[in-house]
Amino acid sequence: MALSEIDHLTDEQRDCIDNCFEATQACEWCADECAGEDGDMARCIRLCRDVADLASQHARFMARNSNYSEQLAEACAGACEECAEECSRHDHDHCQLCADVLEDCAESCRSMIAS
Template sequence: MGYHEWKSCIDACLQCAAVCNHCASSCVKEEDVKMMARCIELDMQCATICYASAQLMSMGSTQAKQLCAICADICEACGEECSKHQMEHCQECARICKACAEECRKMAA
C-alpha cells in the first residue's frame, strides 16, 4: 500500500494541516489570545501529526496505519476545541478536522 491507495487520506491530512496552520495564525491575532491558547496548541499539534501521517502514507510505511489512528484522535480533539469558537477560521478548522479524522479512521481500519 502507498500513495495511490491512500491518496484520499493523504489529501485530507494535507488540507487539514494547512487549515490548522491558518487557524493557529488567525487565533494569535484575536483580541483575547489567552482564550485561544488551547485552540492554538491543538492546531499546532494537529498540523504536525497530519503532515507526518501524510508523509508516512506517501512512503508506504508499515507504521502509517498506527500513526493515522493517533492522527484521528488529535484531529477530533482539535475539531471539538475549534467548534467552541465562533470565528470563521475556527469553524472551518472544526469541519476540516472532523473530515480528516473520518478519513484517518477509515485508513487505519
C-alpha cells in the same frame, strides 16, 4: 509524479493524504488567526499546531509506505477530533472552517485504518 501514480496507495490512503494536507493548511491558518484574537485561544493554537505536525507527518508516512502509518493514523484521527471539538467552541470563521476540515480528516484516517 501525481499522487494517483503512487501504486502502493489505496483509494482510502489517497483520500487520507489529501485530507491530511488540507488539515495541515487549515490548522496552520487557524493557529495564526487565533494568535491575533482576543481572549484565551492558547488551547486552540496548541491543538492546531499539534494536528498540523501530525497530519503532515502522517501523509508523508503513507506516501513512503511506512510500517508506522496505521499507528500515526490513529494518533492523527484522535488529535483531529480533539482539535475540531475545541475549534467548534469558537465563533471565528477560521475556527469553524478548521473544525469542518478536521472532522473530514479524522474520518478519512479512521477509514484508512479500517481498509
